[in-house]
Amino acid sequence: MIHHWQRMKKAYRVMQPDLQGLEITKGELKHLSGIGVDAVIRPFKMRKVVQEVFTSLIILGLLLLSCLLLILCFPNYRITLIIIHLFFALGLVFEDVKKIFITQKNKHFVSLIDDVERYNSVIKSIDINDQIEAAGNPGVKLNDRERVIEALQLTREDIVRALKTEKIIRENQEFINLNPDLFANNLKALTALQVDEQASEYGRILNEALQIGMSIQHEMKHLKGDRFHE
Structure with missing residues (x-):
């Protein structure tokens, strides 16, 4: 009985045959355009750009805090920890700059x-x-x-x-x-x-x-x- 009910629920989620294949998925969009949806900022307005930058600043702050705490716990590995955190920080900044550039262009x-x-x-x-x-x-x-x-x-x-x-x-x-x-x-x-x-x-x-x-x-x-x- 339970399996029958689960099959019925699953059936309701299936699109009608005439609708299937009409939707343009993210994968198809990237295949057709060569650019992923997540590679651009939408909507491309100052408020959205500021929001993206602000979010990145928060993440950078967390990375800095993480680096300081780990250095306190593992002082012998401070150089390695700094390099790793710096790598992630630069990657984050590069990703934001790239996203703004791609969107603008x-x-x-x-x-x-x-x-x-x-x-x-x-x-x-x-x-x-x-x-x-x-x-x-x-x-x-x-x-x-x-x-x-x-x-x-x-x-x-x-x-x-x-x-x-x-x-x-x-x-x-x-x-x-x-x-x-x-x-x-x-x-x-x-x-x-x-x-x-x-x-x-x-x-x-x-x-x-x-x-x-x-x-x-x-x-x-x-x-x-x-x-x-x-």
Whole structure:
């Protein structure tokens, strides 16, 4: 009986077949762009940068305290302990500088990460809605599901295309700068990153998918309110 219940719980966690494979994972994002999500600061604002630096300063303070305590306990190894702690401290500082540099240099990529997260959140909303429906609430069934999935598939294709394009341009930026005439016409068409996304097909589809996600959240709020009044 217990095993049967565990299998039922596990079944509820499985996405519907038409949703499986739509999500863009961190691994896929890194594979497509060549940059990991954790390699940049998001959102890239002064407040976030200060927060990152402040966190690093706290860690550096803890490293210093650790070094002093260990030296007091093992004075004969003080040189080794200083070298080890200094190594970690320099590594931490280097990591922060590297992260700020990468973020500053790849602002378009950071914007694309935001779009990926918004896109994934729509898929998550639909998945939650499916679970609520499967729990015995047919009133939250998603209308025009095929159209929704089609919109998400088109959005995914455009996001993947944008990530690949951004990577190609980033990795060949020096050559492009030296040969601007060769790319003057192409880059405007290729780099949807530099165009207002609301004016592009990608923006229209993404906005539609987001509106669908908001509609789903609205339905879930109604369901929660109905349950509360009962």
